[in-house]
Amino acid sequence: MVSGAPANDVDLECRRLVKRFGGLAAVDDVSFTIAEGSFFSILGPSGCGKTTLLRMIAGFQYPDEGDILIKGRSIVSVPPNRRPVNMVFQHLALFPMMNVAENIAYGLKRRGTPRSEIAPKVQAVLERVGLPDSGPMRVDRLSGGQKQRIAIARCLVLDPALLLLDEPLGALDLKLRERLKVELKELQSQVGTTFAYITHDQSEALVMSDHVAVMNEGRFVQVGTPQELYFDPQTAFVAGFVGDSNRWTGRVEDADTTGVKVVTADDLSLLGAPAGAGGLARGDRVEIFVRPESIILGHDATRLGAVDNRVRGRVENILFDGANSRVMVRDGASGHEIMVTLPQTGEFAALSRGQEVHLGWTLAQAKCFPAGDDAARAGAA
Numbered sequence: 001m002v003s004g005a006p007a008n009d010v011d012l013e014c015r016r017l018v019k020r021f022g023g024l025a026a027v028d029d030v031s032f033t034i035a036e037g038s039f040f041s042i043l044g045p046s047g048c049g050k051t052t053l054l055r056m057i058a059g060f061q062y063p064d065e066g067d068i069l070i071k072g073r074s075i076v077s078v079p080p081n082r083r084p085v086n087m088v089f090q091h092l093a094l095f096p097m098m099n100v101a102e103n104i105a106y107g108l109k110r111r112g113t114p115r116s117e118i119a120p121k122v123q124a125v126l127e128r129v130g131l132p133d134s135g136p137m138r139v140d141r142l143s144g145g146q147k148q149r150i151a152i153a154r155c156l157v158l159d160p161a162l163l164l165l166d167e168p169l170g171a172l173d174l175k176l177r178e179r180l181k182v183e184l185k186e187l188q189s190q191v192g193t194t195f196a197y198i199t200h201d202q203s204e205a206l207v208m209s210d211h212v213a214v215m216n217e218g219r220f221v222q223v224g225t226p227q228e229l230y231f232d233p234q235t236a237f238v239a240g241f242v243g244d245s246n247r248w249t250g251r252v253e254d255a256d257t258t259g260v261k262v263v264t265a266d267d268l269s270l271l272g273a274p275a276g277a278g279g280l281a282r283g284d285r286v287e288i289f290v291r292p293e294s295i296i297l298g299h300d301a302t303r304l305g306a307v308d309n310r311v312r313g314r315v316e317n318i319l320f321d322g323a324n325s326r327v328m329v330r331d332g333a334s335g336h337e338i339m340v341t342l343p344q345t346g347e348f349a350a351l352s353r354g355q356e357v358h359l360g361w362t363l364a365q366a367k368c369f370p371a372g373d374d375a376a377r378a379g380a381a
């Protein structure tokens with residue numbers, strides 16, 4: 001698992017890492033471990049400290065506090081080129097004057113690998129990344145996705161214990177990113193190298209990773225499997241950052257063992273379940289999250305069954321996107337716009353703007369977090 005694992009199963013361990021720039025703690029007391037052969041992602045908004053963290057692991061930046069261990073040994077005083085770690089950058093730097101094979105061979109030559117071993121190693125890694133015939137090609141003839149695979153091949157050929165990837169798909173168009181995230185996951189499981197991958201794209205992190213750390217303002221807010229983060233977020237920040245949600249703010253009117261009754265800022269009365277650490281009491285300010293796919297949509301109220309929360313509204317907009325289609329419904333009472341996943345049954349194929357619909361969801365699907373919880377955790381409140 002993520003912490004406290006025995007050292008021999010752990011490729012990387014960071015202990016209480018801190019990096020300050022002036023008064024700002026870009027990385028603020030971060031501890032975690034990555035198990036050997038796993039795909040670990042660090043997911044967080046721009047500026048939260050992801051690159052700074054990776055640069056410390058690679059050795060390009062020296063931590064102010066804390067320790068970094070690879071296979072149980074501290075590497076903080078080992079220079080970058082002597083660490084069993086390689087880094088793939090967001091803005092990759094292939095050498096334009098060299099062909100693909102020369103680009104990949106570069107690191108091996110610098111390391112003094114015998115000439116006779118270089119060509120077979122280069123060919124083997126090109127096959128691993130699915131570009132076996134590209135060796136003689138000029139780098140500027142490659143597509144963006146091919147360049148990215150060559151950049152990864154150039155690191156893999158050095159056989160690192162740990163590959164660090166800093167938003168390697170960030171510069172590519174959406175379609176290509178969609179394809180490469182599947183390829184990259186397959187590649188990682190084939191080669192078995194440990195990957196530490198940073199991204200601000202939650203879909204990339206969820207699709208590829210064994211474990212994901214959600215990072216905000218220099219800290220790890222939650223570490224877990226993609227499913228744990230999605231279904232059991234521990235803070236409002238994670239609930240809001242991972243996956244889509246409908247969101248309300250409100251105040252607890254009543255609390256008992258079955259759940260809480262909340263009145264939202266726009267005067268909707270909801271039943272919800274306390275989420276995260278600590279309970280909720282009458283009078284507490286809360287943020288409520290309901291996923292669009294957990295809302296039942298009906299032409300009338302009979303469809304909803306025994307749900308705890310019901311809303312009647314009008315279709316404001318239909319966002320057709322094949323299997324990911326959604327409808328925006330304006331709640332007639334509160335005026336709140338609610339996003340609902342459109343069922344794939346065809347029952348709502350003729351749904352049109354302005355039509356009245358009924359919505360319902362259970363108490364368990366309305367997760368209530370104390371408002372300002374994340375700020376309090378980050379010590380910024």
Ligand SMILES: Nc1ncnc2c1ncn2[C@@H]1O[C@H](COP(=O)(O)OP(=O)(O)OP(=O)(O)O)[C@@H](O)[C@H]1O
Binds near residue numbers: 045047050051052053
């Ligand atoms: N060399 C530096 N000197 C001063 N401040 C820095 C330096 N490097 C990073 N920072 C600051 O540290 C914070 C974290 O930066 P970092 O690049 O690690 O964020 P990031 O999560 O990688 O963001 P992005 O997703 O935009 O790449 C930012 O506020 C940034 O301005």
Ligand SMILES: [Mg+2]
Binds near residue numbers: 050051052166
């Ligand atoms: Mg960055």
